[in-house]
Amino acid sequence: MAQEIADRRDIDFVIWEQMKAEEILTNEKFSDFNKKTCEMIITEARKLAIKEALPTLAEGDREGVCFEDGKVKVPKCFHKVHELILEGEWQNLQVPVEMGGQGAPPFVATAAAEYFMGANWSLYSYAAMGNGTAEMIELYGTEEQKKKYIKRLTSGEWGGTMLLTESEAGSDVGALTTMAKKNDDGTYTLTGNKIFITNGEFDLVENIIHPVLARIEGAPVGTKGISLFIVPKYFVNDDGSLGDRNDIVCTGVEEKHGIHASATCSMGLGAKGECIGYLLGEKNKGMRIMFHMMNGARMATGLQALAYASSAYMLAVNYARERIQGRDLSDFGNHEAPSVPIIKHPDVRRNLMWMKSHLDGMRSFFYYMTMCGTKAVIAEKEEEKEMANDMFELLTPLIKDFLSVKGHEICIQAMQIYGGAGYTMDYPVEQYARDCKITSVFEGTSGIQAMDLLGRKLGMKKGGVFMAFMGEIQKTVAQAKEVEATKDFAEKVEAAVNRLGEIAMHLGKKALSLEFKTAFAHSLPFLYAMSDTVMAWMLLWRASVAAPKMEKAGKKDRAFYEGQLKTADFFINSILPETMGKMNAIEIATSAAIEMPDEGFGGL
Ligand SMILES: Cc1cc2nc3c(=O)[nH]c(=O)nc-3n(C[C@H](O)[C@H](O)[C@H](O)COP(=O)(O)OP(=O)(O)OC[C@H]3O[C@@H](n4cnc5c(N)ncnc54)[C@H](O)[C@@H]3O)c2cc1C
Known part of the structure; x- marks a missing residue:
């Protein structure tokens, strides 16, 4: 049987039953799509991902990328599958038709991308990263820039990147030193060095378009003086043909813990003094443009982690069904009793439940965010648009960091289910764990997401956005209270969200006081407590959709729906109490981490 990478029944449940995606399809923007076509697209994406992309996962990992004379070769097995992805235009499903994409509803693109990323993210990203570059040009570029670059980026014919990081400017992008000097013809000459650039150079495309952050001579220090430039690897002539080579070169690739098949490049700009860039948007407004792109990139990173976790979970649950080891606990002491599959052991079941409850909550959360992103654009009423946009903004640090961290933990727990085999490279779970890290x-690291949440997002509209978020959870709670099977869960989720409100107020006040450093030392635990509450909300929502359907469901569906109730039960009764404990700790908000003398950390 082919390895499964995502639970299709669960994806369908979230899309059609929980998120009620058919309502979105009534919008004229998606008039070319109906439920059947959407399902067909997801089915085909799954087929291609499993049949063609997945077999390149381990091979790509072992071979890695090869750097020689400024050129980067991707694993050999990537070439054919990359072509197949481009032929089927799998990389641009949700890109608007005017930009050369297919204009599919974003939830369809999410499902397809979950399959491709779970099969081989490194491979898929070579094809898909041009979309982010194209979107920036669409939003901020001149007509000429749009005509030159967009369609060849979204078609995957050319690659796209993101050049922010420098050796002294990582989390603090404002510290960057790449300089841009204006030329008489209006172009700019750039000089500097960037590091850790994903797909900065690779041999699957004929050209790469680099969006580069740099400071124009004389611009203010910090983020206020940063501009964004389009720096093509090969210049593009007016007729669209390729011209000379630009002075931007790959100077090396990183050896890494994971994603070995993804090229992480150091890039030298202007070693010969001839790196030409074209200003994108207004000067000194580069960070604003980049932030726009970063929201999408943060969502994509959350999905990447979800996809790894989903693949690792599918492997683990199937392994647990097949691996025979030990007797059933009820046969303890009976040496004649047969050995059983490990899925029969209570601790293995607990672990699978831990993984599944997080994974289900994460998937629902991701589709909720996808829907918010869609409604923020297509909703008819202004207040609906605003609400969707507010939720999207508030929850972006959670989707980025919580999915990443829990996704990684799920991969690690999948290794645990495999026992010793999970630690070897004979099985793919260890690769998922390495890749997910x-x-x-x-x-933006975990710490940066937590600062964004506490420093910028909690205070949006004087706390009004956070209140509206709590209101959304309360709506689900009210509905779940009406159903006997979910009433008890609803009361517990209600208690958690009320407590979260108190803690948010408490920490928010502290962040504005003289104890602000202590508040920020608790910002990541707060992000996790809030994310746990979102998980409980999502699982309660799932359970309240499933409960009324159980009676009339056939055997398979009944097990699926019952699974929703059991999963909500598990999370709400065994994880949410831990979250309440985390919230108590945040309320105490010890200042120990801040007051600790630097020498006290030891090791001197
Ligand atoms: C495989 C890979 C691919 C990448 N791809 C790209 C790419 O395509 N384009 C690109 O531009 N960059 C890319 N990056 C760079 C990546 O975004 C940075 O590594 C990341 O932002 C962190 O920066 P840093 O490595 O300099 O760490 P630092 O900024 O030095 O951070 C080190 C630690 O300190 C913490 N920290 C730093 N500042 C603060 C603060 N103010 N408050 C709280 N905590 C803080 C961080 O959370 C982190 O734990 C990539 C990196 C890797 C490893």
Whole structure:
């Protein structure tokens, strides 16, 4: 049987039953799509991902990328599958038709991308990263820039990147030193060095378009003086043909813990003094443009982690069904009793439940965010648009960091289910764990997401957005209270969300007081407590959709729906109490981490 990478029944449940995606399809923007076509697209994406992309996962990992004379070769097995992805235009499903994409509803693109990322994220990202570059040009570029670059980026014919990081400017992008000097013809000459650039150079495309952050000579220090430039690897002539090579080169690739098949490049700009860039948007407004792109990139990173976790979970649950080891606990002492699959052991079941409850909550949360992103654009009423946009903004640090961190933990727990085999490279779970670790680092580390939540997001509209978020949970709680099977869960989720409100107020006040450092030392635990509450909300929502359907469901569906109730039960009764404990700790808000003398950390 082919390895499964995501639970299709669960994806369908979230899309059609929980999120009621058919309502979105009534919008004229998606008039070319109906439920059947959407399902077909997801089915085909799954087929291609499992049949063609998945077999390149381990091979790509072992071979890695090869750097020689400024060129980067991707694993050999990537070439054919990359072509197949581009032929089917799988990389641009949700890109608007005017930009050369297919204009599919974003939830369809999410499902397809979950399959491709779970099969081989490194491979898929070579095809898909051009979309982010194209979107920036669409929003801020001149007509000429749009005509030159967009369609060849979204078609995957050319690659796209994001050049922010420098050796002294990582989390603090404002410290960057790459300089841009204006030329008489209006172009700019750039000089500097960037590091850790994903897909900065690779041999699957004929050209790469680099968006580069740099400071124009004389611009203010910090983020206020940063501009964004389009720096093509090869210049593009007016007729669209490729011209000379630009002075931007890859100077090396990183050896890494995971994503070995993804090229992480150091890039030298202007070693010969001839790196030409074109200003994108207004000067000194580069960070604003980049932030726009970063929201999308942070969502994509959350999905990347979800996809790894989903694949690792599918492997673990199937392994647990097949691996025979030990007797059933009720046969303890009976040496004649047969050995059983490990899925029969209570602790293995607990672990699978821990993984599944997080994974289900994460998937629902991701689709909720996808829907918010969609409604923020297509909703008819202004207040609906605003609400969707507010939720999207508030919850972006959670989708980025919580999914990354829990996704990684799920992969680690999948290794645990495999026992010793999970620690070997004979099985793919250890690769998923290695590959997943990067998600809590790039696109803003955990610490940076937590600062964003406490420092910027909690206070949006004087706390009104956070209140509206609590109101959304309360709506689900009210509905779940009407159903006998979910009433008890609803009361517990209600208690958690009320407590979260108190803690948010408490920490928010502290962040504005003289004890602000202590508040920020608790910002990541707060992000996790809030994320746990979101998980409980999502699982309660799932359970309240499933409960009324159980009676009339056939055997398979009945097990699925019952699974929703059991999963909510598990999370709400065994994880949410831990979350209440985390909230108590945040309320105490010890200042120990701040007051600790630097020498007290030891090791001197
Ligand atoms: C595989 C890979 C691919 C990447 N791809 C790209 C890419 O395509 N384009 C690109 O521009 N960059 C890319 N990056 C860079 C990545 O975004 C940075 O590594 C990341 O933002 C962290 O920066 P840093 O490594 O300099 O760590 P630092 O900024 O030095 O951070 C070190 C630690 O300190 C913490 N920290 C730092 N400042 C603060 C603060 N103010 N408050 C609280 N905590 C703080 C961080 O959370 C982290 O734990 C990539 C990195 C890797 C490893």
